[in-house]
Amino acid sequence: MTAASRGPLVLILHQAHYDLLAILRNRQARFFTLILPLPFLVIFTGVFGNHTAHTDGTFVKLKAYYVPGIGALGVIAASFVNLVISITAQREGGILKRRRATPVPAWVLVAGRTLTAVTVSLTVLTVLLAFGRFVYGVKLPTSTLPGIALTAVVGSVTFCVLGYALSTAISNEDSAQPMVQAIMLPLYFISGVFVPNITLPPWLKHVAQVFPVEHLSDGLHHAYIPGVHGVGIVWSDIGVLAIWAAIGLGVALLRFSWLPKAEAG
Amino acid sequence: MEPVVSVHGLRKRYGQFEAVAGIDLEVQRGEIFAFLGPNGAGKTTTVEILEGFRTRTEGEVSVLGVDPAKGDAAWRNRVGAVLQESNAEPGLTVRESLQLYSGYYLHPRDIDETIALVGLEEKADTLGPQLSGGQRRRLDVALGLIGDPELIFLDEPTTGFDPSARRTAWHVIDGLRELGKTVFLTTHYMDEAEQLADRIAVIAGGRIVAEGTPGTLGGRNRMAATIRFTLPEGSGADDLPPELRALLAGEDGRVTMTSDSPLRHVGALADWALARGIDLPDLDVRRPTLEDVYLQLTRSES
Numbered sequence: 215m216t217a218a219s220r221g222p223l224v225l226i227l228h229q230a231h232y233d234l235l236a237i238l239r240n241r242q243a244r245f246f247t248l249i250l251p252l253p254f255l256v257i258f259t260g261v262f263g264n265h266t267a268h269t270d271g272t273f274v275k276l277k278a279y280y281v282p283g284i285g286a287l288g289v290i291a292a293s294f295v296n297l298v299i300s301i302t303a304q305r306e307g308g309i310l311k312r313r314r315a316t317p318v319p320a321w322v323l324v325a326g327r328t329l330t331a332v333t334v335s336l337t338v339l340t341v342l343l344a345f346g347r348f349v350y351g352v353k354l355p356t357s358t359l360p361g362i363a364l365t366a367v368v369g370s371v372t373f374c375v376l377g378y379a380l381s382t383a384i385s386n387e388d389s390a391q392p393m394v395q396a397i398m399l400p401l402y403f404i405s406g407v408f409v410p411n412i413t414l415p416p417w418l419k420h421v422a423q424v425f426p427v428e429h430l431s432d433g434l435h436h437a438y439i440p441g442v443h444g445v446g447i448v449w450s451d452i453g454v455l456a457i458w459a460a461i462g463l464g465v466a467l468l469r470f471s472w473l474p475k476a477e478a479g
Numbered sequence: 480m481e482p483v484v485s486v487h488g489l490r491k492r493y494g495q496f497e498a499v500a501g502i503d504l505e506v507q508r509g510e511i512f513a514f515l516g517p518n519g520a521g522k523t524t525t526v527e528i529l530e531g532f533r534t535r536t537e538g539e540v541s542v543l544g545v546d547p548a549k550g551d552a553a554w555r556n557r558v559g560a561v562l563q564e565s566n567a568e569p570g571l572t573v574r575e576s577l578q579l580y581s582g583y584y585l586h587p588r589d590i591d592e593t594i595a596l597v598g599l600e601e602k603a604d605t606l607g608p609q610l611s612g613g614q615r616r617r618l619d620v621a622l623g624l625i626g627d628p629e630l631i632f633l634d635e636p637t638t639g640f641d642p643s644a645r646r647t648a649w650h651v652i653d654g655l656r657e658l659g660k661t662v663f664l665t666t667h668y669m670d671e672a673e674q675l676a677d678r679i680a681v682i683a684g685g686r687i688v689a690e691g692t693p694g695t696l697g698g699r700n701r702m703a704a705t706i707r708f709t710l711p712e713g714s715g716a717d718d719l720p721p722e723l724r725a726l727l728a729g730e731d732g733r734v735t736m737t738s739d740s741p742l743r744h745v746g747a748l749a750d751w752a753l754a755r756g757i758d759l760p761d762l763d764v765r766r767p768t769l770e771d772v773y774l775q776l777t778r779s780e781s
Contacts, residue, residue: 217582225582232579236570239606308565312619315530315560316626317552318583473532474564
């Protein structure tokens with residue numbers, strides 16, 4: 215029995231297994247996706263961790279702020295950044311085209327790759343939260359775990375879809391890395407990842423609220439607010455992420471090509 | 480029996496440019512069919528239409544009884560494609576790459592058997608990107624074969640190979656014949672087509688300019704032979720008998736004659752030389768090579 219003969223779900227798991235293997239064996243992906251978020255957490259917490267900030271109507275220690283904030287960065291690195299770079303390289307190298315010459319359905323390839331990204335995202339996030347808990351003593355209220363999990367999964371899927379959408383605008387592998395960083399770095403600064411957004415002028419906050427990074431980081435931050443009620447889900451953040459996912463899906467469906475740029479069209 | 484590939488009046492236009500200008504092709508089951516042509520002749524466009532990667536402007540195309548533009552998973556289970564340019568799967572070994580691809584198919588070939596077929600047993604646990612160019616291409620062929628297709632497209636399978644790697648690849652492709660596969664091969668190496676193909680079609684400027692077996696393509700079997708030799712000092716081409724002088728095609732230290740009946744003319748040349756007591760140690764009679772035929776066929780078009 216092959217994966218294909220056992221139905222699409224098994225085939226998605228089959229694809230995700232080999233996609234994951236490829237990420238774990240890629241030195242660049244290992245460093246930027248799996249390792250780098252941790253030094254970011256250590257540096258930001260080391261410099262600003264004992265200051266306090268006012269967020270969502272209450273004061274929190276900044277280290278309790280950076281743990282979920284850098285968590286958002288970890289999710290984006292594993293979903294968006296890593297996916298755009300690998301998909302662009304696979305498209306230009308003819309790998310996507312070769313896969314499309316087989317019977318595997320296109321949506322299975324996309325679902326398998328997305329499942330891989332969600333898995334890596336949740337792993338990186340778990341490591342960051344555990345590091346925060348045991349090294350910095352930043353406790354996560356257990357009641358809000360569902361909020362963290364849902365926000366992380368929705369955020370990861372959204373950034374995968376946006377990754378597929380953005381890859382259509384990138385002509386080759388070499389420009390993928392600078393392109394994703396040029397988009398993400400300013401958003402990290404205005405969306406409460408590197409800098410507590412309380413320090414931002416109101417207009418910049420409004421700008422940030424248009425984009426999905428703010429809503430991923432806000433959703434994760436929310437679960438860390440002491441005394442938060444319920445399971446910690448911020449439906450408005452989930453809603454905005456879902457809208458971005460829908461936009462990304464529309465762009466990807468219209469523009470995504472399995473063939474190298476030079477051949478498409 | 481229904482042909483495996485059948486193409487009638489195929490056209491592909493890009494704006495004003497007509498890349499494929501109305502071609503007909505038929506490939507029979509079990510045949511190794513070579514599709515030759517210079518770069519930009521419409522070769523890859525045609526193959527990609529047959530593989531289902533490109534739409535066509537006009538014409539009828541059937542591959543294994545299915546229009547490739549509507550090829551579904553069931554059809555893809557029966558067709559293999561080795562693309563012109565495709566990198567190895569990053570991060571996966573030869574065996575893992577084949578495991579990944581074999582999962583896509585309903586009735587794949589055995590993985591170890593396929594590795595052996597392309598001669599990569601020693602490299603089964605090497606990462607794809609670490610293979611040499613020739614080995615990587617053989618991995619491509621293995622990935623195209625893993626689904627056990629009835630028909631396999633091989634797009635320039637040996638471009639950039641050194642001679643010994645090409646011999647190995649030819650051996651692999653020749654082995655497909657024994658498996659009963661139909662092979663649609665594109666190449667611009669004449670020796671490759673001559674070595675492997677049962678039948679050849681030449682495309683130039685978007686049109687089929689010749690079709691035939693390697694021995695008869697473009698009237699090769701009827702084309703004039705070339706006779707060349709050097710006359711010893713003291714005698715010149717003018718001394719030759721009139722019958723041979725009429726065949727002269729050039730003299731640049733070496734005499735060149737073209738002949739439709741080489742046996743008779745070489746005989747006359749031998750009689751003439753022996754009568755004068757001279758030898759022609761570099762005498763050379765040559766049939767036109769497939770390459771000569773090909774260059775003649777494609778010269779005006781490219």
